[in-house]
Amino acid sequence: MMGQKSAWNAITLWASLLFVVILGFSRLSYGMFLPGIQREIGGSYSQLGMLGTINFIGYLVGTLCLPPLISRFPDRKHGINRTTCFLLGLAMIGSAFSDHLAQLGLWRFAIGFLSALATVLVLSIAMDAVRPAEQGAASGLIWLGGSAGILLTGLSAPFTIDPSHLQGWRYAWAAMGVFGIAAAFGFAVVTSKRRQGSSSSQAEVKTPDQQRVKVYRLLFSPEKLLFLIGSYFFLGAGYIIYFTYLIPYLVSRGIPALFAGLIWSGIGLAGMFNGWVGGRAIDRWPSGYTLAAGLSLGTVGVLGITTGNLFFTTLGAVMIGLVSFITPPLMTTSLLRRHVPLRAYAACLSIATAFFAAGQMLGPIVGGVGVQQYGLQFGAASGAIFMGISAGLAGLYGQKQRKTKTRDLHLGA
Numbered sequence: 001m002m003g004q005k006s007a008w009n010a011i012t013l014w015a016s017l018l019f020v021v022i023l024g025f026s027r028l029s030y031g032m033f034l035p036g037i038q039r040e041i042g043g044s045y046s047q048l049g050m051l052g053t054i055n056f057i058g059y060l061v062g063t064l065c066l067p068p069l070i071s072r073f074p075d076r077k078h079g080i081n082r083t084t085c086f087l088l089g090l091a092m093i094g095s096a097f098s099d100h101l102a103q104l105g106l107w108r109f110a111i112g113f114l115s116a117l118a119t120v121l122v123l124s125i126a127m128d129a130v131r132p133a134e135q136g137a138a139s140g141l142i143w144l145g146g147s148a149g150i151l152l153t154g155l156s157a158p159f160t161i162d163p164s165h166l167q168g169w170r171y172a173w174a175a176m177g178v179f180g181i182a183a184a185f186g187f188a189v190v191t192s193k194r195r196q197g198s199s200s201s202q203a204e205v206k207t208p209d210q211q212r213v214k215v216y217r218l219l220f221s222p223e224k225l226l227f228l229i230g231s232y233f234f235l236g237a238g239y240i241i242y243f244t245y246l247i248p249y250l251v252s253r254g255i256p257a258l259f260a261g262l263i264w265s266g267i268g269l270a271g272m273f274n275g276w277v278g279g280r281a282i283d284r285w286p287s288g289y290t291l292a293a294g295l296s297l298g299t300v301g302v303l304g305i306t307t308g309n310l311f312f313t314t315l316g317a318v319m320i321g322l323v324s325f326i327t328p329p330l331m332t333t334s335l336l337r338r339h340v341p342l343r344a345y346a347a348c349l350s351i352a353t354a355f356f357a358a359g360q361m362l363g364p365i366v367g368g369v370g371v372q373q374y375g376l377q378f379g380a381a382s383g384a385i386f387m388g389i390s391a392g393l394a395g396l397y398g399q400k401q402r403k404t405k406t407r408d409l410h411l412g413a
């Protein structure tokens with residue numbers, strides 16, 4: 001029988017370790033390593049930002065490929081996930097041997113593609129094993145792994161972005177890939193114990209075309225989930241701009257590598273704290289208003305960089321880690337889980353993640369233009385525009401929820 005475990009179980013713990021790689025290492029470490037990559041491989045920050053866009057193009061392609069893949073092979077979700085996670089670790093190792101921008105771009109595309117598949121599959125498999133009342137907390141625990149990846153990446157700063165360690169970023173990415181392979185093996189072992197029990201329910205995954213049409217109507221109806229999906233899109237654009245250009249901005253200001261790394265680690269440490277708290281909050285208040293509150297505070301945090309003051313920039317970075325780095329994705333996935341049929345959840349999450357990926361694809365392009373025209377400070381701060389729009393759409397979703405609940409109460413009366 002599915003969904004019998006508490007939020008704290010071996011599957012969610014190993015899923016959290018995988019998210020260290022899927023989110024923290026494979027995707028967000030790129031922004032941290034940009035100064036070191038530029039010194040050795042070359043290229044402008046605008047060109048290197050485009051490699052970030054290529055990564056998210058791969059991420060978008062991966063999310064679009066997953067629904068038909070699951071539909072075609074409904075009984076092989078575990079096998080697809082296992083293969084994907086192992087290949088992701090190998091791609092991390094391969095990217096460490098890049099000698100020019102084109103080669104690194106190909107690796108970034110592959111990593112984006114694989115991490116998209118792994119994000120949805122790991123979340124789907126892990127959440128299937130958790131009691132419904134604790135799925136927000138479980139989601140928080142899993143996404144917390146991404147914060148841990150940020151923390152560890154930041155602590156490596158003296159070794160990866162200091163000019164005296166020209167190839168430090170290569171060694172770091174190779175080590176991250178090895179860690180990813182180990183985490184993939186552990187997750188495969190603990191989930192294999194549930195396969196026999198879950199095989200009887202796999203037939204539910206086979207959704208006909210009519211069910212697929214209902215899913216799209218659910219996701220894109222203004223009265224249902226459209227504003228939540230829109231919020232997820234603009235979140236992707238806003239946060240990735242900030243994460244791509246924060247460290248290059250600090251380095252351009254002459255901030256020592258150790259201090260820049262500690263600021264980055266502060267985001268991760270704050271995110272680890274709020275990943276769990278945010279999960280419990282969305283379990284207790286499953287509303288778009290809860291999501292909007294965190295996004296609004298995160299917008300203020302991004303604007304801290306406009307002051308040009310190191311203290312306020314650091315304070316803003318920590319605020320982002322506390323309320324709008326890990327929390328919005330975990331809240332969005334938890335809200336989807338509450339309003340989407342169980343058998344359609346993986347496909348719905350994949351579609352929602354595709355919009356998130358599209359936002360992340362747009363972000364580095366807009367940020368890169370801002371950097372080229374007005375400098376790194378403006379480019380990084382431009383993420384606040386998208387974060388603010390995301391907060392507004394989340395508030396509109398909360399308003400729709402409230403109207404629906406009020407209408408249901410009147411109908412019940």
